């Protein structure tokens with residue numbers, strides 16, 4: 001096992017990783033920008049290193065500074081968290097070249113899954129169901145039309161280098177196609193410097209369902225069930241749950257088995273998430289994230305497995321602590337992402353937290369790096385914490401969540417807690433009946 005791990009992140013996830021290290025008896029190194037000198041993960045770490053000024057490109061994305069921090073402190077491994085350098089294949093390679101272990105999959109797997117065309121091709125080859133569409137990139141409008149007619153309208157033109165929903169255009173009919181194709185290419189060129197695009201069948205009212213996997217990197221992989229992350233605003237997840245209200249145990253076993261076998265065959269190491277759109281009982285692969293996800297705690301809540309602990313074990317060569325047959329899904333869990341934002345306009349609301357009282361009690365987990373008196377800096381994303389609630393079933397989980405939302409007090413800034421108080425009283429949410437467009441529709445109709 002490692003003696004010392006450097007945590008290349010900030011906020012709640014830096015604290016999350018630090019907790020797993022402490023429980024394993026591993027020393028921790030926090031890194032921080034000058035804006036984060038007062039952060040909780042910096043206070044709780046055994047050592048800390050300031051790696052630069054507030055802009056992320058000068059600090060949390062600054063590879064030479066991070067490598068230097070490893071050398072100064074003698075850290076043997078780096079946990080990248082999510083975001084920042086967590087899916088940067090070059091970072092993983094550079095660390096390995098310096099004799100430091102990257103806690104994550106191989107740089108090759110990061111690289112494959114970072115290119116959407118290559119990822120889709122690999123998924124299909126491994127037996128994962130994909131959205132019908134072009135085989136690889138589409139060179140011109142003429143070819144686009146032929147493929148679109150073949151799969152049937154509406155179709156979606158997507159950027160190979162896409163991310164955050166950019167470079168995507170829907171063509172409803174033949175008349176829309178030329179413009180959608182040209183716009184998607186132009187957007188992709190502007191946003192990513194790469195105008196390769198591909199075409200997929202456009203699904204009208206899917207759910208977002210993702211499968212959590214863990215591979216040991218030696219040909220063994222297990223799945224830990226799914227998460228339903230259909231409640232999104234601008235492609236950002238807002239509320240996540242496990243299990244999905246839309247799946248039964250047989251469907252879970254089936255898709256979980258497909259994903260686990262695929263990752264085993266790939267020789268995948270560590271935590272990964274295979275994301276699907278789900279419509280009319282069918283799964284369609286959209287992408288694989290080769291890192292820990294924000295919403296991983298709902299999976300931990302229903303399985304009792306510490307995913308960060310497993311990531312560290314795999315990276316150290318100790319292997320997974322569990323087999324597929326050890327995994328049981330108990331009860332139901334929901335996560336609400338609490339952002340420092342106006343709950344109606346979603347405008348960022350940085351500033352000083354004058355009073356902070358998180359909820360507690362049975363089945364309640366709050367993952368947050370903030371505290372009373374803490375000032376949220378304006379430089380980073382607005383996630384200030386996650387409320388994760390577990391119950392023996394979905395009804396109990398929802399009742400507990402309502403109680404927790406009433407109890408949660410954050411003064412001095414605005415947060416999205418009031419939005420969740422509205423959602424918990426909604427009938428569709430109570431019934432678990434929502435697709436990926438539900439939340440935006442709700443917000444438009446109930447400003």
Ligand code: ADP
Nearest residue numbers: 131156162163164165166200201202203286287
């Ligand atoms: P990105 O990397 O930009 O997030 P994704 O491939 O994950 O790109 O797609 C982002 C979102 O776009 C999905 O979460 C879904 O809402 C929508 N989407 C992607 N592909 C399709 C499709 N074939 N049909 C309908 N919606 C889609």
